[in-house]
Amino acid sequence: MHRASLTAIADEEGTDKGTVSPVGLAITGHNYTDVYDAYLNGLRDRPIALLEIGLGVSGPAWKAELATGRNAQGGASMRMWYRYLSKARIFGIDVNPAGFLDNDRTATAVVDQGDPDRLREFVAETGVERFDVIIDDGSHRPDHQQVSFSVLFPHLAPGGLYFIEDLADNGLGDGRVDRYSADHVVNTRRLLRAFSEGGEFPEPNALLEPATLASAIDSISFYCPPVSGERPRGLRALLGRRPPTVRFLGGQEALCVIRKAAEAG
Numbered sequence: 001m002h003r004a005s006l007t008a009i010a011d012e013e014g015t016d017k018g019t020v021s022p023v024g025l026a027i028t029g030h031n032y033t034d035v036y037d038a039y040l041n042g043l044r045d046r047p048i049a050l051l052e053i054g055l056g057v058s059g060p061a062w063k064a065e066l067a068t069g070r071n072a073q074g075g076a077s078m079r080m081w082y083r084y085l086s087k088a089r090i091f092g093i094d095v096n097p098a099g100f101l102d103n104d105r106t107a108t109a110v111v112d113q114g115d116p117d118r119l120r121e122f123v124a125e126t127g128v129e130r131f132d133v134i135i136d137d138g139s140h141r142p143d144h145q146q147v148s149f150s151v152l153f154p155h156l157a158p159g160g161l162y163f164i165e166d167l168a169d170n171g172l173g174d175g176r177v178d179r180y181s182a183d184h185v186v187n188t189r190r191l192l193r194a195f196s197e198g199g200e201f202p203e204p205n206a207l208l209e210p211a212t213l214a215s216a217i218d219s220i221s222f223y224c225p226p227v228s229g230e231r232p233r234g235l236r237a238l239l240g241r242r243p244p245t246v247r248f249l250g251g252q253e254a255l256c257v258i259r260k261a262a263e264a265g
């Protein structure tokens with residue numbers, strides 16, 4: 001039976017995880033889907049629980065530039081996971097409401113990923129014992145990434161996978177003064193790189209209970225998906241200002257996956 005590839009589904013639905021822009025010239029695809037497929041292909045027909053942070057939906061709390069073009073309503077990655085994973089339960093959280101995405105296997109909730117209490121409350125509301133896959137594609141702020149990781153990694157199944165996107169672009173943190181910045185903590189790529197090389201999390205960071213997290217990590221892998229094109233000129237117009245100090249993806253660790261130890265609780 002022929003099945004659409006994850007990249008084909010991503011490109012049809014309009015998420016930037018694939019290879020083409022959802023919105024014409026302004027934003028290119030990140031080329032993450034081959035990496036995701038390498039990890040998740042064997043789970044396509046398994047009844048797993050997947051959680052994604054950040055749905056690409058516009059609303060009062062955040063204007064999502066991705067919610068346009070083929071992805072006009074937003075929520076493209078939720079639709080992508082629904083099509084790719086035939087039996088999965090798919091959970092999505094965002095600061096904006098996205099109830100229009102809810103269906104027989106998809107459930108969304110309004111959650112600020114930087115608020116640990118709300119994250120814990122959300123997990124309790126789902127009734128899910130352990131998620132198999134968690135993806136952070138939310139605010140990309142280093143402090144938010146680290147708080148979410150702290151709260152959610154303990155709710156990952158042993159051997160489960162925790163992806164964090166856009167480490168080379170947004171999420172860089174240091175020196176940034178836009179909505180993606182949080183200069184009081186080390187950026188998340190450096191945090192994870194230092195841990196994978198030396199076994200310690202550098203400070204200052206926003207991790208909660210770092211020793212517990214450290215003991216539950218099996219491995220951390222970084223990916224530098226190939227660049228599909230030049231950063232288009234349209235980004236300047238879209239953002240209404242000079243593009244931020246973006247270092248584009250080529251040769252940089254843009255996506256990471258943290259695997260939980262098989263024996264971790």
Ligand SMILES: C[S@@+](CC[C@H](N)C(=O)[O-])C[C@H]1O[C@@H](n2cnc3c(N)ncnc32)[C@H](O)[C@@H]1O
Pocket residue numbers: 014015016017052053054055056057058061062063064066075076077078093094095096111112113114137138139144
């Ligand atoms: C890059 S978009 C997600 C794109 C989507 N995952 C896709 O692949 O199509 C980022 C989303 O994160 C949400 N967001 C921003 N700050 C957030 C926060 N503090 N907590 C949760 N979501 C947040 C925004 O509302 C936006 O919808």
